[in-house]
Amino acid sequence: MRNWTRRGLLPAAALLALALPVSSGLVPSSTAHAAPRVTTPEQFFGFTLGSEGRLARWADMVRYYKLVADRSERVLYQEIGKTATGKPFPVLTVSSPANLAKLDRIKQINRRLADPRGLTEAQARKLAAEGRPVYLLEAAIHSTEVGTAQVIPNILHRLADEKSTTVTEILDNIVLLIIPAQSPDGTEWVGDYFDQTAGTTYARTYPDLYQKYIGHDDNRDWFMFTQPETKLSVALQNDWKPQVVQNLHQMGSGGARIFIPPYLSPNDPNIDPITVQQTNSLGMEMSRSLTAEGKKGVTWGSTYDYWTPSRQYMTYHGAPRILVEAASARDLAYTYTSSNGGPIGPQQPDTNFIEPYDQSSWSLAQIVDYLDTTVFAGLSNVAKYRAEWLFNFYRTQRNAVNPGAGKPYGYIVPADQRDPFATYELLTVLRTGEVEIEQATAPFTANGKRYDAGSWIIRYAQPYGRFAKTLLEVQHYPDLREYPGGPPQSPYDVTAQTLPMLLGVRVDTVAQPFSASTTQIRTVRPASPPFPAQPGARGAYLVGPESYGTAMFIAALQKAGVRTLRASAEFSSGGRAHAPGTLIVEPTAEARAALREVSRKTGVPVHAVGQAPRVAAERLKDGTRIGLYRGINNIPGGWMKWLFEQYGIGFTEVVADDFTGDLNAKYDTIVLPAGISRNDLVAGLNRDRYPAEWSWAYGVGEAGWAELRRFVEDGGTLLAIGDSVATARQLANLPITPALPSDEHEFYSPGSILSQRFDTSDPVAWGMRPDTPVWFGENDQAYTVSAGDVVSSFPESGEQLQSGWLIGGEHLNGKANVVKHRVGAGLIVTFGSEPTFRTWSRDPSKLLFNAIYHGPSTSVQPSAVPAALLGG
Numbered sequence: 001m002r003n004w005t006r007r008g009l010l011p012a013a014a015l016l017a018l019a020l021p022v023s024s025g026l027v028p029s030s031t032a033h034a035a036p037r038v039t040t041p042e043q044f045f046g047f048t049l050g051s052e053g054r055l056a057r058w059a060d061m062v063r064y065y066k067l068v069a070d071r072s073e074r075v076l077y078q079e080i081g082k083t084a085t086g087k088p089f090p091v092l093t094v095s096s097p098a099n100l101a102k103l104d105r106i107k108q109i110n111r112r113l114a115d116p117r118g119l120t121e122a123q124a125r126k127l128a129a130e131g132r133p134v135y136l137l138e139a140a141i142h143s144t145e146v147g148t149a150q151v152i153p154n155i156l157h158r159l160a161d162e163k164s165t166t167v168t169e170i171l172d173n174i175v176l177l178i179i180p181a182q183s184p185d186g187t188e189w190v191g192d193y194f195d196q197t198a199g200t201t202y203a204r205t206y207p208d209l210y211q212k213y214i215g216h217d218d219n220r221d222w223f224m225f226t227q228p229e230t231k232l233s234v235a236l237q238n239d240w241k242p243q244v245v246q247n248l249h250q251m252g253s254g255g256a257r258i259f260i261p262p263y264l265s266p267n268d269p270n271i272d273p274i275t276v277q278q279t280n281s282l283g284m285e286m287s288r289s290l291t292a293e294g295k296k297g298v299t300w301g302s303t304y305d306y307w308t309p310s311r312q313y314m315t316y317h318g319a320p321r322i323l324v325e326a327a328s329a330r331d332l333a334y335t336y337t338s339s340n341g342g343p344i345g346p347q348q349p350d351t352n353f354i355e356p357y358d359q360s361s362w363s364l365a366q367i368v369d370y371l372d373t374t375v376f377a378g379l380s381n382v383a384k385y386r387a388e389w390l391f392n393f394y395r396t397q398r399n400a401v402n403p404g405a406g407k408p409y410g411y412i413v414p415a416d417q418r419d420p421f422a423t424y425e426l427l428t429v430l431r432t433g434e435v436e437i438e439q440a441t442a443p444f445t446a447n448g449k450r451y452d453a454g455s456w457i458i459r460y461a462q463p464y465g466r467f468a469k470t471l472l473e474v475q476h477y478p479d480l481r482e483y484p485g486g487p488p489q490s491p492y493d494v495t496a497q498t499l500p501m502l503l504g505v506r507v508d509t510v511a512q513p514f515s516a517s518t519t520q521i522r523t524v525r526p527a528s529p530p531f532p533a534q535p536g537a538r539g540a541y542l543v544g545p546e547s548y549g550t551a552m553f554i555a556a557l558q559k560a561g562v563r564t565l566r567a568s569a570e571f572s573s574g575g576r577a578h579a580p581g582t583l584i585v586e587p588t589a590e591a592r593a594a595l596r597e598v599s600r601k602t603g604v605p606v607h608a609v610g611q612a613p614r615v616a617a618e619r620l621k622d623g624t625r626i627g628l629y630r631g632i633n634n635i636p637g638g639w640m641k642w643l644f645e646q647y648g649i650g651f652t653e654v655v656a657d658d659f660t661g662d663l664n665a666k667y668d669t670i671v672l673p674a675g676i677s678r679n680d681l682v683a684g685l686n687r688d689r690y691p692a693e694w695s696w697a698y699g700v701g702e703a704g705w706a707e708l709r710r711f712v713e714d715g716g717t718l719l720a721i722g723d724s725v726a727t728a729r730q731l732a733n734l735p736i737t738p739a740l741p742s743d744e745h746e747f748y749s750p751g752s753i754l755s756q757r758f759d760t761s762d763p764v765a766w767g768m769r770p771d772t773p774v775w776f777g778e779n780d781q782a783y784t785v786s787a788g789d790v791v792s793s794f795p796e797s798g799e800q801l802q803s804g805w806l807i808g809g810e811h812l813n814g815k816a817n818v819v820k821h822r823v824g825a826g827l828i829v830t831f832g833s834e835p836t837f838r839t840w841s842r843d844p845s846k847l848l849f850n851a852i853y854h855g856p857s858t859s860v861q862p863s864a865v866p867a868a869l870l871g872g
Helices: 012-018 041-045 058-071 103-114 121-130 147-161 165-173 184-196 215-219 228-240 273-292 313-317 364-384 386-401 420-432 465-472 499-503 550-559 589-602 635-647 656-660 678-682 692-697 701-713 722-732 845-854 862-870
Strands: 075-082 088-094 134-138 175-179 244-251 264-267 321-327 410-413 437-440 444-446 449-451 456-459 508-510 518-521 540-543 564-567 571-573 576-578 583-585 607-609 617-619 626-629 651-654 669-672 717-721 736-738 752-754 774-776 783-785 789-793 801-803 816-823 826-831 858-860
Touching (some): 058 147, 058 184, 075 228, 088 147, 103 386, 134 228, 244 364, 273 321, 273 386, 364 386, 386 465, 420 437, 420 465, 540 589, 550 589, 550 845, 583 862, 617 862, 656 701, 701 722, 717 845
Parallel strands (some): 134 175, 626 651, 626 669, 669 717, 717 826
Antiparallel strands (some): 410 456, 410 508, 540 583, 564 583, 617 858, 816 826
16 A cells, blocks of 8 residues: 655665664673764764654664664663564663663562562562662654654663763663554554655645554553554563553644643542552653743643543553653644744643743654653653652552452452353453452352352452452543533543443452352463254254354354354244344354354354254345445544454455445445544545545545445445444435434533443344443434334433443433334444444444344245255
8 A cells, every 4th residue: 555655765874774783582782891872863864853844764763773772781672572564563671781681680579569468568668679660661652643753762862872870870770661652553654654745745644544453542452452562562561560651642733732640630549549649740740840941831630631441551550651742743743833923822821831832833843852851850750769669669559459448359250141252351351451360169159149160259459459440340430520510521531441331241349258269360261162063964053142252153154155044033942042143054064163163262152953943034145245434544443344353254345446336246234434424435535635545535426425325225234333323314314313412511421331222132133131231422322213123222211321421311311322224125224322332342242243244134934944044
């Protein structure tokens, strides 16, 4: 895709660096006793980083990092894994040579302080005196925030080469870990695109997702751990147990010049108070340094809260998250100038905004300079008080293992779960976060309830019990307003993340201690149900619809070319009842192999019967052709693409050129993810502003719009998700009307989990519990329906909020969410809320997969089921 290039020559110093021998593992200095002066960034790149209209490109920055590691005894370079596209994920370790020689001991001390069970205060003080705090610095998390990547070579060079007392104190007293780009792929794409468009009339900012799947959401993945970059960063934190994590970001151009903690309320109560106060104090130290250097426009206590774990894994593991957000420049690397010629940003001083910015322009050089100041202010503070930082880390962890009154004793995940795959995924999330899990080896009783052997126990009093608690409990987000009686104070992201609700797993909170015979679970594995014998030529395999892993079975069977039906009604066979939506699968060797493999991955049981059941059913279309509309820079579609790939769903990305032909000849079902408007489809990307490689997103025109309507009328299935429902309404004049007030005083759901009622006899809702809760975001909608089949709706009355924050829940009463519409010979299914939001919402993902395969399927009468199944 990025195949047109205008590359300039590398500077001479960079060419020299290419010849240096550098390995892909740890790279220590080859001249430890007489290191030459380390090449400066300006010498290497040929310009000062932050220069107007110039960006150092990622590949060149990586070469520079290797060069510095080779020439400095203070720096190690390591590639700890691969990105989503298979590129190296580098980490730099910076400290004094003496500290680098004893990294194993430093890790050992941190790990002991992180788990202080059996450690006395005196012993902890001794370890704190010996140890070195670990400071993790993450840059280029969002790749278009280019200043965060451009500042790293400057920081690295100063630490690698400078001999000042400030730098010496930092190196002697800290181990600094630098992730120079949390999104290396996007940093490369954004920088290369910027360079390639220089001197053209094209827009300079890369127009698409700058992570293979999830773009800007790459730091919304800190508890589901879906992406390789997230997993690598979490593994690094688990290995080193850092005392501070600083994230470098950029924000909008027109407000304050830089945000630094303290955060805006609320704090997640599961973050230890010591961690909160350390966050505040270190942030204020950075603010002090900026102000002392004459850098104005510093704000704190605004915009960004300290709430959701999706952005701050480290806070539940004893480390403050220091979020630094510098204002952005124009077109990535050009000076931003105020439209009225006056100073940029607010001009009214306040307690959390001491000195307004008094200039009319703002440059990339200033971004780099401001960020540099925050990093060295943080490093200097932690270096100066290194023993105190380590001892306070011990104190936070001591609080975790000795939580005191008012906390739950623990949580129990009963063995008899409806969905073993969901249970496996929930436990995997917890273990990835280093939560200790026990499994009962015999039945036991807790809270007056009996639990079977095999049930899992998570006790709160453990080093990372806070992480378990914030994921397993119901969230109660406070009702915060801009002013008394005013509009809601918007949370920075979302307000709920209750995993048992999102995944469909029963988890019980236990208040009082109990006894149970247990074994420690080191590695979580899927359940291992027995696989049945071959059912015989007239029999069938059966798979229930209860698990969202059922989609993986369907996908595998489709790939193997196996005839598959889904029961339209409940039936009994093989001595057990089977719910509507049960898969009825032909008894072939190909079916057996596919079913066995998916059962092994998911733990979902497969059954076999000697006689295929006679029940009304739907026969799934062989090789169902699924299209996922490829929206430019569409994050919900990126998440959906990742999910489809993980589940093995055979799909094709639908692009603009597809609409010039017969859509029915290519697709049976087309999915419009959230965020696709009529204008996105019809007009698309401005072809005058983006080169031909982006022609797939130029837009389908009015003729393409008409073709999409014809696709449905001629028998196609269209699924519209979230705010894309408005697009489907326009396309087919659907008989649904938005029901929610647009005034946030009246209705507001900023990412919460809400009540729902499902018609589980409808094929779209097969496998759902009648009261499965659903995710509901700020752009989602409920509907009044005058025609169509309502698959799910909100309760007629009662409590709509399950977890998070909701204003005006009464406006949801009785309103529809998921609705089926017959349009000509085809089908449109509209989803008012996202059933697969960020892939956090997994239990309701069954709705999406059910609808994908239901539309193209054909009805089969009970008497014809065996013949249809066996090809008769």
